[in-house]
Amino acid sequence: MILGSPGSSHRRPTTMRGPCWTSCSPSGTSPAETVVVRRSTGETGGHMRISKLHGLRNDFLVLLDEHQDGPLDVGPELARRLCDRRSGLGADGLIHGTRPDAGSDADVVMHLFNADGSRAEVSGNGIRCLAQAVARSRGAEGRVVVVADSGRRETVVRPGTSPSDVVVEVDLGPVGPGPGLAAPLPLAVKESGTADLGNPHVVAWLDLSPGDLRQVDLAQIGPAVESSYPEGINLELIVPGPDPDVLVLRVWERGVGITEACGSGACAAAALAHGWGLVGPKVRVEMPGGAVDVELVEGRAVLHGPSVLVAEIELREGAVLDG
Numbered sequence: 001m002i003l004g005s006p007g008s009s010h011r012r013p014t015t016m017r018g019p020c021w022t023s024c025s026p027s028g029t030s031p032a033e034t035v036v037v038r039r040s041t042g043e044t045g046g047h048m049r050i051s052k053l054h055g056l057r058n059d060f061l062v063l064l065d066e067h068q069d070g071p072l073d074v075g076p077e078l079a080r081r082l083c084d085r086r087s088g089l090g091a092d093g094l095i096h097g098t099r100p101d102a103g104s105d106a107d108v109v110m111h112l113f114n115a116d117g118s119r120a121e122v123s124g125n126g127i128r129c130l131a132q133a134v135a136r137s138r139g140a141e142g143r144v145v146v147v148a149d150s151g152r153r154e155t156v157v158r159p160g161t162s163p164s165d166v167v168v169e170v171d172l173g174p175v176g177p178g179p180g181l182a183a184p185l186p187l188a189v190k191e192s193g194t195a196d197l198g199n200p201h202v203v204a205w206l207d208l209s210p211g212d213l214r215q216v217d218l219a220q221i222g223p224a225v226e227s228s229y230p231e232g233i234n235l236e237l238i239v240p241g242p243d244p245d246v247l248v249l250r251v252w253e254r255g256v257g258i259t260e261a262c263g264s265g266a267c268a269a270a271a272l273a274h275g276w277g278l279v280g281p282k283v284r285v286e287m288p289g290g291a292v293d294v295e296l297v298e299g300r301a302v303l304h305g306p307s308v309l310v311a312e313i314e315l316r317e318g319a320v321l322d323g
Ligand SMILES: N[C@@H](CCC[C@H](N)C(=O)O)C(=O)O
Pocket: 058, 093, 114, 119, 120, 121, 122, 123, 124, 125, 126, 199, 200, 234, 253, 254, 255, 256, 259, 261, 262, 263, 264, 265
């Protein structure tokens, strides 16, 4: 038998408290349309335990191997199904947290899928949500080391306004140059440039007021810019805020669409805007979902912001992916 007995390897939080486990399937769907619990062995059945979290309303489903009854087959199709906001649980991305190699000092390995099933190298908000999920699982806040496709990243989980609403800081690493600008951007810009946080970004500084930035048709511009790069790209539109060292940002995310916030995008924007002389090395980035703080330290970007646990979900036995 490949599957472990239900709950055998699932460590429930000990000292931290918050939303309770619920047993559910997405509402309004018949069992045949709900989400699969498929093992990497090809078997189906058992339970799948998932946490839903968000950083500034940029939301993620986090599936930790250590919470499961046995190995799960996590891939693009599962990501698309779970992230669907109508027929699934709904999220901007799915994060699969696997165990690091023996001898590694890391706590977890991060595999990130965008809502469309594509892979991304890292996410500033996603990695902070993953760190919160790992901290809850072990019952203690503090340092959580994550190995993402972009490299080893250190996070620190600190108390926030409640056990489920914490503050997480992450050193996202060096901000490098992104891909060459593929084509002229389809809007008037004061400055534009690309940056690489492990994942690619194009940042455009617009000569607009924050109010006018809200009127820009990002749903039209975003896909055009994303598709002009062979690997796709995240697009951040920025204007300086009314106060010094503040940027107002809207984002179109590769593999997702318009989201309410993007942590790596905030870092890309802060780094480029610093280079353009718009802001100093400590930047507040205001996005539709809320604000984060970015510190630029010797070419690296350190991101501080809230992470919120929304729910811990147990998908019931018998839910089937194939539909
Ligand atoms: N929202 C994330 C970025 C998620 C990945 C992105 N869509 C990509 O494909 O690179 C963040 O907070 O950084």
